[in-house]
Amino acid sequence: MEPQENGKQLDGPTNPMVTPLLNDLYQFTMAYAYWKANKHNERSVFDLYFRKNPFGGEYTVFAGLEECIKFLANFKLSDEEIDFVRHCLPGSEEAFCEYLRGLDCSGVEVYAIPEGSVVFPKVPLMRVEGPVGVVQLLETPFLNLVNFASLVATNAARHRFVAGKSKSLLEFGARRAQGPDGAISASKYCYLGGFDATSNVAAGKLFGIPLRGTHSHAFVSSFMSTDEIVDKVLHSSDGKTTCEDFVSLVQTWLTKIQYSPSLRGIFSETNQSELVAFTSYALAFPKAFLALVDTYDVMKSGIPNFCAVALALNDFGYKALGIRLDSGDLAYLSTEVRNFFCTVERELKVPGFGKMIITASNDLNEETIDALNKQGHEVDAFGIGTYLVTCYAQAALGCVFKLVEINNQPRIKLSEDVTKVSIPCKKRSYRLYGKEGYPLVDIMTGETEPPPKVGERLLCRHPFNESKRAYVVPQRVEELLKCYWRGNADEAREELPPLKEIRDRCIKQLENMRPDHMRRLNPTPYKVSVSAKLYDFIHFLWLNEAPVGELQ
Amino acid sequence: MEPQENGKQLDGPTNPMVTPLLNDLYQFTMAYAYWKANKHNERSVFDLYFRKNPFGGEYTVFAGLEECIKFLANFKLSDEEIDFVRHCLPGSEEAFCEYLRGLDCSGVEVYAIPEGSVVFPKVPLMRVEGPVGVVQLLETPFLNLVNFASLVATNAARHRFVAGKSKSLLEFGARRAQGPDGAISASKYCYLGGFDATSNVAAGKLFGIPLRGTHSHAFVSSFMSTDEIVDKVLHSSDGKTTCEDFVSLVQTWLTKIQYSPSLRGIFSETNQSELVAFTSYALAFPKAFLALVDTYDVMKSGIPNFCAVALALNDFGYKALGIRLDSGDLAYLSTEVRNFFCTVERELKVPGFGKMIITASNDLNEETIDALNKQGHEVDAFGIGTYLVTCYAQAALGCVFKLVEINNQPRIKLSEDVTKVSIPCKKRSYRLYGKEGYPLVDIMTGETEPPPKVGERLLCRHPFNESKRAYVVPQRVEELLKCYWRGNADEAREELPPLKEIRDRCIKQLENMRPDHMRRLNPTPYKVSVSAKLYDFIHFLWLNEAPVGELQ
Structure with a gap:
């Protein structure tokens, strides 16, 4: 990877509302208390990790790192913000x-797993080191930027898994997302997790994600x-002829379909306003005609109307793209529609007509797509909104940010609940x-242990x-944490790759997982471990630290 | 209400990312197709409404209106945005x-129920009228701005309902929210829905919401x-004496508590780092000492340490605020802690010590608070995060935006599913x-029917x-839709009240509902109806419009 220069030139986070004030008040009260105790510059190490994979699965996609680094690189409180904090x-x-x-992140170092990686509970996604006063102020923004990003990227990956590689997946969630930036970040991270378009x-403008919509x-x-x-005029696609x-x-085409021997009887009269709307839409977008066919009745009205317009376009050299279904029994309807298209292709001799894109939307999620697969369907593209972008099945990921070392002293956070005990020490992590x-x-090993x-x-x-x-004999060893921020030092650090590259990494990593970790039903947990030395030290x-109980 | 001047002077939405491009692509493809068909200026009426109350309840709090109006008032595509759309x-x-x-909202009128009102399914929250080309472009942003706002405000109201009026409710969700603005809007709308602080x-800075955190x-x-x-020096609260x-x-106080006849035996040795942390925090905030007491062991360490510091503060005229519990059995612990505080008050003669604030956090939601109520507890303040701000119990509200009239022609959207059929016509709504x-x-009645x-x-x-x-004989009739935007006309329209006023309206309206609509278990549905005339017209x-089926 190319070394990157000092981060000052990095843009800020996508959302200008991500400032140091996007923080819990207690980070500032603590900053004050650290400062009062003259502890604010003590060197601390915090781990950012989660405890449980979401959606009942056994994997998670890590996302949000780029936004964290951009936040860090531009961390600065304005005078107005400082006045407010003081108040x-x-x-x-x-x-x-x-x-x-005077506060900035010049004294901070961030080691992280590359964005788009498949990650697992307890293993630090990020290790943040630096003066405790400022690192504490990174907790809330980092968690905010990583939690939803990773959750929704994972959700997207799970939808891709159930839909299969050959389907188009379109994110349609803007209207139902949790606020404007819930929408924009869902679009970004669904693409990262393997969606094709939004x-x-x-x-689309911010991140170069392909756009879809009719x-x-x-x-x-x-x-x-x-x-x-x-204006009823259509110029042919090659510009040589004109349909007046x-x-x-x-x-004419509608009548022709109506009297075609194999299609006769499927419909009698189609809805006129629908036919006009389709015709009008085709005149606006002759090269990209894709129609929503369920406003009145899919088989009795929408499909014959669509075919009439598509066949008329075909006469002038345009290939219609296909249709969208937004209600009803999608398995049944998509199959009926495919049959109709194939009959048109055969009867009316229009090569390729049977292969037109069938898009389905309407409250889709992992379960409904799985059910469609089981029933058999002819859908080529799924438009998924609400369940995807709000992560309806599990609306939050529980990333935490825990102190693991201060002044070179390892710290542990105890809890009655063993799953909540933190793993102390500045650590390294490897994937075997x-x-x-x-x-x-x-x-995970102690920082100074041999790899x-x-x-x-x-x-x-x-x-x-x-x-x-x-016991494991690794055939390949990959160190997981890489340096993404090294304060003001000019030393090399990892580049922030473009979104497309992060997406490629994600797709490749997901494909390289052993299938039993990935299946929807009873997946095998992926193992997360510590070295023998670290184990002994933890215990x-x-x-x-634990108080000795007294039974009374 | 004061008439408000032409909207041009209104600020934009809170989040600068809320621009006309925060939109589904199909709104722009439609805008183009309307324009191509020269239909873009046809007068259209759209209703924004939802079909089902969230969280299994029978009411919803309407929120997000102010942001919609601010968006509308500043609706303008930049040249760069236009280039992108064209592309x-x-x-x-x-x-x-x-x-x-040339596109703006000068030809648009918006009628809406006042923000913070209690609202019900099918009744339009907003009625948006204007040229179809531009009104269509409002659909996605309006839905985005209203859906989550109303959902999370309702969630907050439900938490308030179960916690009771006397408790403090604190929103602690920033780290788990769905992105930065999921956090900021959750804070805003939870306050609107009846929370006390964030x-x-x-x-806090943007909306003047009280802040909390230790x-x-x-x-x-x-x-x-x-x-x-x-620095171990503490000046007394009146500035007259100094503790060196x-x-x-x-x-000294810790030892005193340890040997107090009634407290003896409850603990032996407390955790030293905890005691130092509390002492240090108290020196930083002697007027606002509130400590998190569960890092090691609440009763064996956190509470005695806290009391020692609080009693030392008391010697110099400072009243400690209280404690926060973030784990364990909150019903049991809060009761034990209250007893301990009361014993200290009694034994050591410190008036008011027993009434110190007990705050509870740790994955609270409606159910856990209800369970705490049933068990009995001594919690004064609840800090609620994940479940509140992500609306974990139901992560999306399904508001829709439906065409009900164009060119003075009523339009209906049919569906196999009766609950999805839209109510046509430009309408008025009343609460009786x-x-x-x-x-x-x-x-709901037709627009021209007598009220x-x-x-x-x-x-x-x-x-x-x-x-x-x-049949109903109303004792009072309230027209629900009020004019919040009337394009460029200088006529009076409703003011956008400050957040505090919206919150007051919300609390008042919730209190004025018949209790059986509000209960958590099997609430009675509130009735939503149409006039006899509108009923006949719908049918x-x-x-x-409906195609006649043919059984084969």
Whole structure:
């Protein structure tokens, strides 16, 4: 990778509202208390990680890193913000404002797993080191930027998994997302997680995501009669001929379909306002005609109307793209529609007509797509909104940011609930690969331990369960944490790759997982471990800190 | 209400990312197709409404209106945005850019129910009228701005309902929210829905919401020994005396509690780093000492340490605020803590000590608060994050935006699913109140029908179910839709009230609902109806538009 220069030239986060004030008040009260105790410059190490994979699965896609680094690179409190903070901290000293004024992330280092990687519980996604005063102020923004990003990217990956590689996946969630930036970040991270396109124009512009969209039911019902079409002229796709009355041509085709021997009887009279709307839309977009066919009745009205317009376009060298279904029994309807298209192709000798795109929308999610697969369907593209972008099945990922070391002293956070005990120490993490090329296990070690070696047997221990351990002989060893921010130092650090590259990494990593970790039903947990040395140290520290109970 | 001047002076939406491009692409393809058909200036009426109350309840709080109006008032596409849109519409004509360049909302009228009102399914929250080309471009942004706002405000109201009026409700969700603006808008709308404060500093600054926050577990474990406290001096609250060694004073109090006859035996040795952290925090905020007491062990360490510091503060005229519990059995712990505080008050003669604030956090939601109520607890304040701000129990509200009239022609959207059939016509809506002052029923009428009159018997019909109807004699009639935007006209329109006023309206309206609509278990649905005349018209139109089936 190319070394990157000092981060000052990095743009800020996508959303200008991401400032140091996007923070819990307690980060500032603590900053003040650290400063009062003259502890604010003590070197601290925090781990950002989650405890449980979302959606009942056994994997997560890590996303949001780029936004964190851009936030960090531009971390600066304005005078107005400082005044506000001061006003929130009753009795705080004026000199604290001086401290805040000088605050930046030049003393901070961030090590992280590359964005778009497949990641697992307990293994730090990011390790943030630096003066405790400022690093504490990164907690809330980093969690905010990583939690939803990783959650929705994972959701997208899960939808891709169930839909299969050959389908087009379109994110249609802007209207139902949790606020404007819920929409824009969902579009970004769904693309990262393997979606093909979005309907969200702002996201298309910001991130270069392909855009999709045609028309709605309102468009169809806004038309009432053919009189509304003033300009009926269509120039052929090669510009050589002209259809003077496209409206009549469509009508002719409609009649022709109606009297075709194999299609006869499927419909009698189609809805006129729908036919006008389709005709009008085709005149606007002859090269990209895709119509929503369920405003009145798919098989009795929408499909014959669509075919009439598509066949008329075909006469002048245009290939219609296809249709969208937004209601009803999608398995049944898509199959019926495909049959109709194939019959048209055969009967009316229009090569390729049977292969037209069938898009389905209407409250789709992992379960409904899985059900469609089981029933059999002819859908080529899924437009997914609400369930995808709001992560309806599980609306939050529980990333946390825990102190693991301060002044070179390892710290542990205890809890009655073992799953909530933190893994202390500044650590390194590795992914070990087996003979078949799949990742076998992630292992965390103390920072100064020698790294695992290819071909050398290594004991991997469950961090908290004494009896769970296994020897592994890795065929490949990948160090997970890479340096993405090294304060003001000019040393090399990882580039922030373009979104497309992050997406490619994500897709490749997902494909390289052992299939049993990925399946929807009862997936096998991927193993996360610590070195024998780190295991012993965790448990030494634990016993040291825990109060001894007294049974009474 | 004061008439407001032409909207040009209104600020834009809170989030600068809310621009006309925060839109589904199909709104622009439709705008182009309308324009191509020369239909773009046809007068259209759209209703924005939802079909089902969220969270299994029977009410919803309407929020997001102010942001919509601010968006509208500043609706303008930049040249760069227009170029991008053009590039997204293959084959579009250059002259369309001219149209987009001139586009604003001067021809649009918006009628809406006041923000913060209690609202019900099917009744339009907003009625948007204007040239179909531009009104269509409002659909996605309006839905985005209203859907989550109303959902999270309703969630907040439901949490308030279960917690009761006397408790403090604090929104702590910034880190788990769906992106930065998921956090900021959650803070805003939770306050609107009845919360008291937020931890989110940005939201505090933007909207004037009270802020709360003290310290985290990391703060506690960042301390190791008393040596870390350099400055041990505390000046008394009246400035008259000085404690030269606050650290020793705390230690003295700890020993005193330890040997108090009634407290003896509850604990032996408390955690030293915790004691140092509390002492240090108290020195930073002597007037606002509130400590997180569960880093090691609440009753064996956190509470005695807290009391020692609080009693030392008390010696110099400061009243500690209280504690926060972030884990464990909150019912049991809060009760134990209250008993301990009361014993300290009694034994050590410190008036008011027993009444200290007990705050609880840790994955709280409606259900856990309800369970706490049933068990009995001593919590004064709830800090609620994840479940509140992500609306975990139901992550999306399904508001829709449907064409109900164009060129003075009523339009209906049919569907196989009766609940999805739209109610056609430009309408008025009224809330009818009964003798006891409760709202009885909402009724929609055609725009030109005479309004319901106080004391006059009126037939209210279910819009789709023939057999459901009732006579009502209203004691009060409230017209629901008020004008919030009237294009460029200088006529009076409703003011956008400050957030605090919207919150007051919300709280008042919630309190004025008949209790059986509000209960958590099996609430009675509130009735939504149409006039007899509108009923007949809906069904006439329906029969007219629906294709007649043929059984084969």
